[in-house]
Amino acid sequence: MGHPLHGLRCGDGIELRFDVAGLGLVDLGEPKTAPVRVEFSAGAIQRRSRDSLRRQNLLRALGDCEAVLDAAAGLGRDAFLMASAGKRVMMLERHFVVHALLADGLRRAGEDSDLAPIISRLSLEQADFLDWQARGRFDAVYLDPMFPKPEKRARGKKGMVFLRRLLNQAAEGRSREDSAESEMLPGALGMARRRVVVKRPSREGWMNERRPDFSYRGRLSRFDVYLAAN
Numbered sequence: 193m194g195h196p197l198h199g200l201r202c203g204d205g206i207e208l209r210f211d212v213a214g215l216g217l218v219d220l221g222e223p224k225t226a227p228v229r230v231e232f233s234a235g236a237i238q239r240r241s242r243d244s245l246r247r248q249n250l251l252r253a254l255g256d257c258e259a260v261l262d263a264a265a266g267l268g269r270d271a272f273l274m275a276s277a278g279k280r281v282m283m284l285e286r287h288f289v290v291h292a293l294l295a296d297g298l299r300r301a302g303e304d305s306d307l308a309p310i311i312s313r314l315s316l317e318q319a320d321f322l323d324w325q326a327r328g329r330f331d332a333v334y335l336d337p338m339f340p341k342p343e344k345r346a347r348g349k350k351g352m353v354f355l356r357r358l359l360n361q362a363a364e365g366r367s368r369e370d371s372a373e374s375e376m377l378p379g380a381l382g383m384a385r386r387r388v389v390v391k392r393p394s395r396e397g398w399m400n401e402r403r404p405d406f407s408y409r410g411r412l413s414r415f416d417v418y419l420a421a422n
């Protein structure tokens with residue numbers, strides 16, 4: 193879609209490009225495939241959030257919590273779902289390329305009058321949750337840092353597969369990566385007024401091997417709920 197105005201190599205075989213449609217990640221090995229963008233107006237995410245909001249396991253897991261910190265926002269799909277259900281969501285994303293894609297998607301969606309009310313409930317910072325100094329507390333903290341290993345189904349979802357490739361490259365040589373996930377749950381429990389919700393692949397174990405208070409299980413993913421002690 194349009195000629196790229198700028199291109200930045202941001203990984204092995206991956207380029208970040210800006211063209212008339214906005215920012216997109218391009219797989220240099222598959223130059224004919226459309227770039228991966230954050231498209232909040234794309235059909236799939238809209239269907240997901242309009243059809244049956246109350247039946248979404250993520251929303252069931254959050255209950256009536258209103259202020260949510262999405263500590264690992266990624267491409268913002270879950271955050272958009274939460275905002276569609278009326279929640280105010282602060283998103284953190286530590287990877288600068290993912291953050292840039294997400295910021296660009298928010299900017300474009302904010303210009304769409306149908307989406308603007310939802311987008312107004314979303315805010316974004318580029319930060320690592322583990323270093324972030326929260327200003328204020330949140331009813332709930334949502335954790336979806338990255339499934340420990342690729343799910344079979346995820347292979348079909350181009351955005352997530354590509355994201356994983358980018359993040360795996362970024363993680364190479366970062367010694368903190370292994371322990372990072374285990375630090376997230378205690379950090380989140382210290383910050384959440386009411387609950388922490390952790391997304392896991394359905395068949396995967398609990399985060400930190402810690403048993404949740406309850407869970408909502410779907411075909412592919414499970415939402416584990418940890419109630420805050422206070």
Ligand SMILES: C[S@@+](CC[C@H](N)C(=O)[O-])C[C@H]1O[C@@H](n2cnc3c(N)ncnc32)[C@H](O)[C@@H]1O
Binds near residue numbers: 269270319321
């Ligand atoms: C599985 S994706 C999240 C997908 C997201 N739930 C969605 O719906 O699009 C995980 C993201 O979390 C980010 N991440 C992982 N650990 C993080 C941390 N400690 N702080 C901030 N972002 C983090 C990664 O860079 C990645 O983009």
